[in-house]
Amino acid sequence: MSADISPIFGKLDWSVTPYTDLLREVNSSTIVGAGAASVLVLGAIAAVALLTWMRWWGPLYRNWLTSADAKKIGIMYIALALVMMARGIIEGFVIRTHQSTALGTLTQPESGLVSPDHFAQLFSTHGTIMIFFVAMPLLIGLINFVLPQQLGARDMAFPVLNQVSLGLTAAGAGLVMISLLVGKFGTGGWTMYPPYTGIDYSPGEGVDYWLWAILISGVGSTLTGMNFAVTIFKERAPGMHFMRMPLFCWTSLCVAIMLIYAMPALTVSSGMLALDRYAGSHFFTNEAGGNMMNYANIFWMFGHPEVYILILPAFGVFSEISSTFSGKRLYGYTSLVIASMSIAVISFTVWLHHFFTMGQSAGVNIAFGIATMVIGIPTGVKIYDWMATMWRGRIRVTAPIVYLTGFFLLFVIGGLSGIILANPSIDYQVHNSTFLVAHFHNVIIPGVLYGMLAGIHYWFPKAFGFRLDEDWGRRTALLFVGGFVFTFLPLYVLGLMGLPRRSPTFQNPDFMPWMYIASFGAVLMLCALASLAWTFWTSYRNRLALAVPGGDPWNGSSLEWSTPAPVPEWTFPHIPHVAARDDWGECKRSGDPWKAPQDYVDIEMPANTAHGLLIAATASALGFAMVWHIWWLAALSFLAIPALLAWRGMQVIEPRIVPAGEVEEADRRFRTMMADLAPATRADEETERNRGRPDLSEFAG
Amino acid sequence: MTKPNTGEIDPQESARQELRSYGIGFVASLLLTVGAFAAALSDLPTVWKIIAICAAALLQIVTHMRNFLHLSFSVEQSREDLLLVLFSAMLLAIMAGGTWYIMSDLGGRMHGNSHEDRSTSLP
Incomplete structure (x- = not known):
């Protein structure tokens, strides 16, 4: 880095793009880098052109970006996550391609598609994106969409705060995306351990991109956690006792608690590393009293609860779909609640197993190893509960059930390899090898990814009014299952053969067959991604045939299935009085569930506001300015954030009133339409006859 | 559904009192933060510095709980709040x-506080 910093542009100049690298030297690595940047630029240009051509800017701004409706915020979270997932999966594909061309010799150790430094950026961005900008937005989005509907609430407790959280997450994701085009990303892996990521060994902008993306989006996630917790504690419909909440709400509560207590640890460790890098402090440096081991300690204090933040919403989804699609009541509700809460608490006591080999004595390792094995017990309880739920049920093999089956088979393997790794003496043998890589992909892909995609498939009709194509849904699910098996099971073998994780090159030709199998799996993963995109597209084209205006396409039993599809912004014309667990199912059992409410009243909805958008813009500017040392912009945007908060605080904000007449008209239209719809039986579920009004005589849940 | 305990600001009666409580909390937190920095920059012996900073931190926690989170020992406090505080603790x-536990163990093994240990453990 040059010492002179421009007062206006900071460290930015024309030499930071991958195109300049390409001009300097043409090889496969710079071509891949410039190609990725070009995809980003062309994608952005295409998006802007499309929005302009279709005149969608106005509707996008009015109906989405400024909306404080939790359902829309949830959908935006998921859209963000899917865009980031496309990048993450493609990066995973490049990683696998590189490694299958990376066999070197002792005289010429480095070969392969991309340069070692580029490879390090790839696995660092891949991990950062997949955890923070795919898994987290997917689950937060799904919870935002589903939780208020299941609780019988109109919205989150703090709708505008929700908007701000989304804005902060998007700002972080934007920073990671910009790093493709402007400058480089860090090379320290998604955990960015110092001292390597300290200013001495990583002087460039890469680690700073990671730090600011994490700091900004981390604040957003903490706020989201608080929002979820307050919503669950304060906004439940009358009669919705804790033990009447659907399981997805319970796992959301666990997630909320863990977000509140775990995310600050990440903010603290990243903040301390930022102070080391910017302010010359010595928290994690080699000299002057720094202790880099404390970084690993604090980071994983966040990191382990994070694992369960990711997995618990998927457990909630699997609880819902295993019951709905086998036409049975959920088996062992109480045990599932207790298991979820136990997981949430025990997950705070196991973080040391991420650094068994850091040098602490055997006694410390054993204590945390035992805690780690203990956490497998509630997870096992859950698997048995879901299997018991499906046992002797009339199972319809829909796409979510394919995901669930894949999850059963694969997640158990991943969980068992986790129990193996929980033993410190075994961990010493395989730590930092691809055995570990295989393990955590083995829990995160079948757990989080399958769970979230199953949830998207399950609740999609509620959001958009039409079902997703079942055939393509199943194909996607099978491709993701096959892709996982071929990509990651070979990594277990490679890990046992001694291949370290994150290695840009190796000299053992015995690895090659397994590398090729893994690359084939990566191709399948790409196909799965394409198939997922095609599922959305083909379903959109057939939306009239797939429409389910009745709103209950799967014969469900929780409150969200009582409303039309797509669900109106006020969700419920009248806040329901809950009398039982699975209240909607009870209504079905006791006769006509689609009775109109007796009276309609005006409904207060949060007014649209650009607050979240402004906060997101200032936060992005702050992050970008700090990365490139553009101090005037950093100071300006740093002061703008409290100014925006104070400005909004001083305004009188009126909610938007939806008049009773409008609600009544829409609701009456829905009720008359319901009366005309022919009930669809289980056998008709995937056909055009399923218009969202199920045959109640078949309801057994 | 438990009753709200945060006492929304009522312009007629308690707004002044509420604002006063927030104001006191803010000023107290500010003073305690400045105090901690002052202690760190002062010429006190290290032990006293650490004690002063810890005391300021604990007092600030109490201030936040009392003035911002509205927790108190009064009877009206809801049971949910107590459970949440205990859970956080x-x-x-x-x-x-x-x-x-972890860092002291690591520290002990890194710096090995006595020479005898090291000489006996080496082969």
Whole structure:
């Protein structure tokens, strides 16, 4: 880095793009880098052109970006996550391609598609994106969409705060995306351990991109956690006792608690590393009293609860779909609640197993190893509960059930390899090898990814009014299952053969067959991604045939299935009085569930506001300015954030009133339409006859 | 559904009192923060510096709980709040205690506080 910093542009100049690298030297690595940047630029240009051509800017701004409706915020979270997932999966594909061309010799150790430094950026961005900008937005989005509907609430407790959280997450994701085009990303892996990521060994902008993306989006996630917790504690419909909440709400509560207590640890460790890098402090440096081991300690204090933040919403989804699609009541509700809460608490006591080999004595390792094995017990309880739920049920093999089956088979393997790794003496043998890589992909892909995609498939009709194509849904699910098996099971073998994780090159030709199998799996993963995109597209084209205006396409039993599809912004014309667990199912059992409410009243909805958008813009500017040392912009945007908060605080904000007449008209239209719809039986579920009004005589849940 | 305990600001009666409580909390927190920095920059012996900073931190926690989170020992306090405070305390104890346990063990093995240990452990 040059010492002179421009007062206006900071460290930015024309030499930071991958195109300049390409001009300097043409090889496969710079071509891949410039190609990725070009995809980003062309994608952005295409998006802007499309929005302009279709005149969608106005509707996008009015109906989405400024909306404080939790359902829309949830959908935006998921859209963000899917865009980031496309990048993450493609990066995973490049990683696998590189490694299958990376066999070197002792005289010429480095070969392969991309340069070692580029490879390090790839696995660092891949991990950062997949955890923070795919898994987290997917689950937060799904919870935002589903939780208020299941609780019988109109919205989150703090709708505008929700908007701000989304804005902060998007700002972080934007920073990671910009790093493709402007400058480089860090090379320290998604955990960015110092001292390597300290200013001495990583002087460039890469680690700073990671730090600011994490700091900004981390604040957003903490706020989201608080929002979820307050919503669950304060906004439940009358009669919705804790033990009447659907399981997805319970796992959301666990997630909320863990977000509140775990995310600050990440903010603290990243903040301390930022102070080391910017302010010359010595928290994690080699000299002057720094202790880099404390970084690993604090980071994983966040990191382990994070694992369960990711997995618990998927457990909630699997609880819902295993019951709905086998036409049975959920088996062992109480045990599932207790298991979820136990997981949430025990997950705070196991973080040391991420650094068994850091040098602490055997006694410390054993204590945390035992805690780690203990956490497998509630997870096992859950698997048995879901299997018991499906046992002797009339199972319809829909796409979510394919995901669930894949999850059963694969997640158990991943969980068992986790129990193996929980033993410190075994961990010493395989730590930092691809055995570990295989393990955590083995829990995160079948757990989080399958769970979230199953949830998207399950609740999609509620959001958009039409079902997703079942055939393509199943194909996607099978491709993701096959892709996982071929990509990651070979990594277990490679890990046992001694291949370290994150290695840009190796000299053992015995690895090659397994590398090729893994690359084939990566191709399948790409196909799965394409198939997922095609599922959305083909379903959109057939939306009239797939429409389910009745709103209950799967014969469900929780409150969200009582409303039309797509669900109106006020969700419920009248806040329901809950009398039982699975209240909607009870209504079905006791006769006509689609009775109109007796009276309609005006409904207060949060007014649209650009607050979240402004906060997101200032936060992005702050992050970008700090990365490139553009101090005037950093100071300006740093002061703008409290100014925006104070400005909004001083305004009188009126909610938007939806008049009773409008609600009544829409609701009456829905009720008359319901009366005309022919009930669809289980056998008709995937056909055009399923218009969202199920045959109640078949309801057994 | 428990009754709200945060006491929304009522312009007629308690707004002044509420604002006063927030104001006191803010000023107290500010003073305690400045005090901690002052202690760190002062010429006091290190032990006293650490004691002063810890005391300021604990007092600030109490201030936040009282003035911002509206927790008190009064009877009206809801049971949910108590449970949440206890739960937070437990998790923080796990984190702080765990850090102490891990880092002191690592520290002991890194710096080996006596020469005898090192000489006996070497072959």
